[in-house]
Amino acid sequence: MDAQGIAIVGGGIAGQALCEALRERDPDLAITLICGESCLPYDRVRLSEILVSGEEPSALQLRPDEWYADRRVEVLTGRTVAALDAESAALTFAGGERRSFSKVALCTGSRPLMPPIPGLDKEGVIPFRGPEDCETIRAAAADGARVAVIGGGLLGLEAAYGVASQGCPVTVVHLMDRLMERQLDSGAAAMLQPAMEALGVTVLLEHGTEEVTGNGRATGLRFAGDVQLDSDLVVVSVGIAANTSLATDAGLETARGVLVDDLMRTSAERVVAVGECAEHRGVVYGLVAPIFEQAKVAADTLLGVPGSAYEGSLQWAKLKVMGVDLVSIGRAEGSQEAVTADAGRPSYRKLVVEDGRAAGAILLGDTRGTEALLDAIRSAGEVSDPLERLAEAATATAAELPESAQVCDCNGVCKGELVEAMREGGCGSAREVMAVTRAGTGCGSCKPMVKEIVALENGGAAEEPAFLCPCMRQTREQLALQIRADGHEAVSDVTAACGTGRDCGLCKPALAYLVSEIRENRHREERSARFINDRVHANIQNDGTFSVVPRMYGGVTTPDQLRRIADAAEKYGARMVKVTGGQRIDLLGIRKADLPEVWRDIGMPSGHAYAKAVRTVKTCVGTDFCRFGLGDAIDLGVQMEREWEGLHTPAKVKSGVSGCPRNCAEATVKDIGAVAVEGAWQLRVGGAAGGSVREADVLATLDDAGEVLRVATILLQYYREHGDYKERLYDFVPRIGLDQIRAIVLDPEQGAALLERFRIAKAAVTDPWLERDEPYHPRQFDGLDEATAERELPMLVGPPEGAAR
Amino acid sequence: MSVALEKGLLRVCATADVPLGEGRPVTVGDRRVAVFHTESGWYALDDSCPHRGGPLSDGILADRCVACPLHDRRFGLADGAALTDGAAVAAHRVIVRGEGVHLEIAEELEQAA
Structure with missing residues (x-):
C-alpha cells in the first residue's frame, strides 16, 4: 500500500x-x-x-x-x-x-452556523456558502423575490451585498445594536448605512428572529412582539462553526x-x-x-524543517463591505481613541490606544496608512498623540515605514525583505524586486508602495510615483485596475468607489481620460469632470474668452475656407486672427456664448487645439511642389491627421512630416515625426521644441508611407494606453525606454492588437463641434443672465426651507 | 424673522439651468456671481478670481471647493476661503425653493441691484 x-x-x-x-x-x-x-x-x-x-x-x-x-x-x-x-x-x-x-x-x-430558529428547515431558507447558493439567489431575484438576510456581521453583509446586486429588495436582520460589531465601533457602523441604503438594503437592528413563517415554504420572518417581515427567500449568515x-x-x-x-x-x-x-x-x-x-x-x-513556530496572529482584515473599503485591525474599542470622520465621503478612521500603545484601528472608506498602522499595532508601538499618529499614517511615505512593516499582504512581504533583495540580492528595479520577493504579484495593490521603496533605496530621496490623484495617493495603474475590475463607466462611479477627485478635484480630467481610454470611448461622459476647454471645445484665454482653431489637415486650406473664417472673425468680433505654429488659423477673443455660431459659420471640424489630443500634423510641400522633395509629405501628413483626428491622448501630440532631410516641417522636434530620406522614411518619436528642446529618437526606418502611418498609429495607441496624464511623448519615451517601445510596437502580434484597439476607440469618435446642434445641456455655452432673473421682494412668507434659524 | 430674509431673495435661475457638478455666471447689479450646483447643494461666489480675474464659474468642482480655470487657485465653496495662495472671494448664500434657485442679497449687492 x-x-x-x-x-x-x-x-x-x-x-x-x-x-x-x-x-x-x-x-x-x-x-x-x-x-x-x-x-x-x-x-x-x-x-x-x-x-x-x-x-x-x-x-x-x-x-x-x-x-x-x-x-x-x-x-x-x-x-x-x-x-x-x-x-x-x-x-x-x-x-x-x-x-x-x-x-x-x-x-x-x-460550515455555516445555523441558529436554533424554528422553521430554518423550510424551503426557501439557504446559507451563503457556495456557488450553488449564488444560483438560488439569482433564480429568486429573477422572480422578483424579497430577501431577508439573517445576520449583520461580516458574512451577512457580504451576502446582502451580493443579493442587493441582483436588484432584490433586501432586509438585513441583526440581533445586535450595530452592524459588524466584532470589527466596527458604532461610529464606523453608522457610516455604512448610506452605502447600504444606496444599494437598496434595509437594516433592522436589535431584531431577534423567533420563527421562519410559512407552510413548508418560507414566506417571512416573525420577530418578538409578533412583528412580521414578508420575504420570499431567507439567507442565513450568522457565523461559522x-x-x-x-x-x-x-x-x-x-x-x-x-x-x-x-x-x-x-x-x-x-x-x-x-x-x-x-x-x-x-x-x-x-x-x-x-x-x-x-x-x-x-x-x-x-x-520536518525545524525552527518554525506559529504564535498566533493579530486579527486583521482588508476587505470591501457594501462596496466600501475597510481595514479592521485588532481591537475596535479601547480606553483611548482618536477618530477622524467624514460623512460625505464616507470615511472613518480610528486608532485605538491602550496603555499608551497602539492596539487597534478601523479604516473605512479611506484606507491610507494601512501598512504603517498595521506595523504599529503588531509591534504594540508607543503612541503619545493618537490623533497625530492617525494623521501621520495617512501621509506616510515609504521612507517613514519601518523595516518590519508588511507591504504585500497577499504574500506577506515586509519592507525589510524588499530592501534586502536590493542590498543583498542585487536587485535594481522594482520589477526584479517583485520577481524575487513575490511582493506585488498577488492583487497588485501594493505595487506603488513597492516602487516607492525601490526608488527610495535607489536614489536616496523619495521618488514619488506619479499619482493621478495626489490627495488620495492613487496611481493611474491602481485606478485602471479598479475601473477594469469594477466595470466603472463614468468618473462619478470611480469617485464614489475610490474617493478620487473629491478633495481638490484637479485630477478629474485625468480620470475622465482614463475612463474614456479604458472604455474605448464608450464611457458615460460627464462634462463636470472635464476642464472648461473640454466642456465647450475651445481654449480659455486670460480674459475668460475663448480661441477657435478649425482643423486644416496637414496645414492645407482653400480660398473658400479662408473666406468663411474671415467672415466669422468679423461677425463675432475676434480680437485677433493669428497663424499658429502648427500651420493653422486661430480666432482669438470669441465669447463662449458665440462658439456654436462661429463653428456653424466656419463649417470646418474642430482642430482640438484646446485639448489633450492629436493636434496638427505640420507638413512641407514635399514632392508635390518642392524640387528637393523625396517623399509626399503632404499626403502622409493629411493621412495621419485624418486617421488620428479626434482621439484624446495623455497629453497633446504634435506631429510633423518633412519630405526631405532639410526638414522644413521640423519633424525632428515633434512628438511624432516622419522624415523622407533617400528610398525610405524615418519615423521619429519624442521630440520637443518648447520649454526644453529634444531631438526625436529614430524609432524605425520604413520603406513606404503606409508603413509609417501603421507603425506611428500603433505607437500612438501604446502611448494612449500607458502614458501618465500630462506626460508628453518626449517624457514617455525616455521613461519606457526606446528599446522597449520598439520591441512592442514592431512586434507583429502586439502591434496588431494595439491597432485593433485603436480602431475600436477611433470608431466612437465624433466631431465635438457638432454639439452646436446637440448640446449636452441647454446651457452648455450660456450663463444665467438670459435665464429667469427676476426679483422677489419682499419675502412675506415664513423662512424658506433650509434657512438657518 | 431673520435679517437676511428682510433683504430679500433674487431668483437667478431654475435648478435645471445649471448642470450638476458645474457652475454658471449671473450678473447682479455691476457684479458677476458664479452659481454652483454640486452633489451636496448649491453655492455662490463672486465670479472673479482675486489672482487674475479668472471666471470661477468655469472651474472644476470638488466636494467642497472650486479651482480657477486659469491657474488652479482653489476656494472653499461654502465660505470663499482661499485654499491655495492669496485672498479669499466673497461667498453668497443660495436658497433653493422648489424649482427656483435664489441668491440671498447681501447688503452691498442689495444696493448694487
Missing part, C-alpha cells in the same frame, strides 16, 4: 495555501489535495463578487487547472473523506476506498476547533490542522491573513 506523501483534506483557501507552501519547500513531495466540492479550490471570501459580476464560479478559482498538473499535485474533487485513522495516517473515502499517507493535514474549514467531526471521530482533541500547538500539530503525531477548522491557543481564526501564516508553519512541520 502506498504510504507516501501528504494528504490535504479540504480544498479551500487553507488547503490551497498549505499545498503551495509544501510545493515551494519540496518540489518532489507527493501531495494529494482532496476537495469535497466538485470544483478546484476557489476563493470563497469573494463569493459575493460572482453574484455582483455575474461571472462563472470558475472566475474565483485560486489557480488554473494546469497549475496542479504542472506541479504534480494530485487533486481529487467531489470526494468526501468519511474517516481518518490518525495512527496510520490513513483515509477512508465515502464509498469505502482506503488510502494511507505519510502524514495528513486537516483543512476542513467551517469549525468542521471538526472527522477529527473528533478519529479521537483527536477538539474544542471549538481541532486543537493545535505552535507547530500546528494536532494531538495525533502524524496529523496537522490549518485554517478555520483549527483552534490555536483558544482562538479559531476566520480571516485569510492568519491562514497563510499557519500554512507556512504547518508545511515546515510536515517536512
Whole structure:
C-alpha cells in the first residue's frame, strides 16, 4: 500500500495555501489535495463578487487547472473523506476506498452556523456558502423575490451585498445594536448605512428572529412582539462553526476547533490542522491573513524543517463591505481613541490606544496608512498623540515605514525583505524586486508602495510615483485596475468607489481620460469632470474668452475656407486672427456664448487645439511642389491627421512630416515625426521644441508611407494606453525606454492588437463641434443672465426651507 | 424673522439651468456671481478670481471647493476661503425653493441691484 506523501483534506483557501507552501519547500513531495466540492479550490471570501459580476464560479478559482498538473499535485474533487485513522495516517473515502499517507493535514474549514430558529428547515431558507447558493439567489431575484438576510456581521453583509446586486429588495436582520460589531465601533457602523441604503438594503437592528413563517415554504420572518417581515427567500449568515467531526471521530482533541500547538500539530503525531477548522491557543481564526501564516508553519512541520513556530496572529482584515473599503485591525474599542470622520465621503478612521500603545484601528472608506498602522499595532508601538499618529499614517511615505512593516499582504512581504533583495540580492528595479520577493504579484495593490521603496533605496530621496490623484495617493495603474475590475463607466462611479477627485478635484480630467481610454470611448461622459476647454471645445484665454482653431489637415486650406473664417472673425468680433505654429488659423477673443455660431459659420471640424489630443500634423510641400522633395509629405501628413483626428491622448501630440532631410516641417522636434530620406522614411518619436528642446529618437526606418502611418498609429495607441496624464511623448519615451517601445510596437502580434484597439476607440469618435446642434445641456455655452432673473421682494412668507434659524 | 430674509431673495435661475457638478455666471447689479450646483447643494461666489480675474464659474468642482480655470487657485465653496495662495472671494448664500434657485442679497449687492 502506498504510504507516501501528504494528504490535504479540504480544498479551500487553507488547503490551497498549505499545498503551495509544501510545493515551494519540496518540489518532489507527493501531495494529494482532496476537495469535497466538485470544483478546484476557489476563493470563497469573494463569493459575493460572482453574484455582483455575474461571472462563472470558475472566475474565483485560486489557480488554473494546469497549475496542479504542472506541479504534480494530485487533486481529487467531489470526494468526501468519511474517516481518518490518525495512527496510520490513513483515509477512508465515502464509498469505502482506503488510502494511507505519510502524514495528513486537516483543512476542513467551517460550515455555516445555523441558529436554533424554528422553521430554518423550510424551503426557501439557504446559507451563503457556495456557488450553488449564488444560483438560488439569482433564480429568486429573477422572480422578483424579497430577501431577508439573517445576520449583520461580516458574512451577512457580504451576502446582502451580493443579493442587493441582483436588484432584490433586501432586509438585513441583526440581533445586535450595530452592524459588524466584532470589527466596527458604532461610529464606523453608522457610516455604512448610506452605502447600504444606496444599494437598496434595509437594516433592522436589535431584531431577534423567533420563527421562519410559512407552510413548508418560507414566506417571512416573525420577530418578538409578533412583528412580521414578508420575504420570499431567507439567507442565513450568522457565523461559522469549525468542521471538526472527522477529527473528533478519529479521537483527536477538539474544542471549538481541532486543537493545535505552535507547530500546528494536532494531538495525533502524524496529523496537522490549518485554517478555520483549527483552534490555536483558544482562538479559531476566520480571516485569510492568519491562514497563510499557519500554512507556512504547518508545511515546515510536515517536512520536518525545524525552527518554525506559529504564535498566533493579530486579527486583521482588508476587505470591501457594501462596496466600501475597510481595514479592521485588532481591537475596535479601547480606553483611548482618536477618530477622524467624514460623512460625505464616507470615511472613518480610528486608532485605538491602550496603555499608551497602539492596539487597534478601523479604516473605512479611506484606507491610507494601512501598512504603517498595521506595523504599529503588531509591534504594540508607543503612541503619545493618537490623533497625530492617525494623521501621520495617512501621509506616510515609504521612507517613514519601518523595516518590519508588511507591504504585500497577499504574500506577506515586509519592507525589510524588499530592501534586502536590493542590498543583498542585487536587485535594481522594482520589477526584479517583485520577481524575487513575490511582493506585488498577488492583487497588485501594493505595487506603488513597492516602487516607492525601490526608488527610495535607489536614489536616496523619495521618488514619488506619479499619482493621478495626489490627495488620495492613487496611481493611474491602481485606478485602471479598479475601473477594469469594477466595470466603472463614468468618473462619478470611480469617485464614489475610490474617493478620487473629491478633495481638490484637479485630477478629474485625468480620470475622465482614463475612463474614456479604458472604455474605448464608450464611457458615460460627464462634462463636470472635464476642464472648461473640454466642456465647450475651445481654449480659455486670460480674459475668460475663448480661441477657435478649425482643423486644416496637414496645414492645407482653400480660398473658400479662408473666406468663411474671415467672415466669422468679423461677425463675432475676434480680437485677433493669428497663424499658429502648427500651420493653422486661430480666432482669438470669441465669447463662449458665440462658439456654436462661429463653428456653424466656419463649417470646418474642430482642430482640438484646446485639448489633450492629436493636434496638427505640420507638413512641407514635399514632392508635390518642392524640387528637393523625396517623399509626399503632404499626403502622409493629411493621412495621419485624418486617421488620428479626434482621439484624446495623455497629453497633446504634435506631429510633423518633412519630405526631405532639410526638414522644413521640423519633424525632428515633434512628438511624432516622419522624415523622407533617400528610398525610405524615418519615423521619429519624442521630440520637443518648447520649454526644453529634444531631438526625436529614430524609432524605425520604413520603406513606404503606409508603413509609417501603421507603425506611428500603433505607437500612438501604446502611448494612449500607458502614458501618465500630462506626460508628453518626449517624457514617455525616455521613461519606457526606446528599446522597449520598439520591441512592442514592431512586434507583429502586439502591434496588431494595439491597432485593433485603436480602431475600436477611433470608431466612437465624433466631431465635438457638432454639439452646436446637440448640446449636452441647454446651457452648455450660456450663463444665467438670459435665464429667469427676476426679483422677489419682499419675502412675506415664513423662512424658506433650509434657512438657518 | 431673520435679517437676511428682510433683504430679500433674487431668483437667478431654475435648478435645471445649471448642470450638476458645474457652475454658471449671473450678473447682479455691476457684479458677476458664479452659481454652483454640486452633489451636496448649491453655492455662490463672486465670479472673479482675486489672482487674475479668472471666471470661477468655469472651474472644476470638488466636494467642497472650486479651482480657477486659469491657474488652479482653489476656494472653499461654502465660505470663499482661499485654499491655495492669496485672498479669499466673497461667498453668497443660495436658497433653493422648489424649482427656483435664489441668491440671498447681501447688503452691498442689495444696493448694487
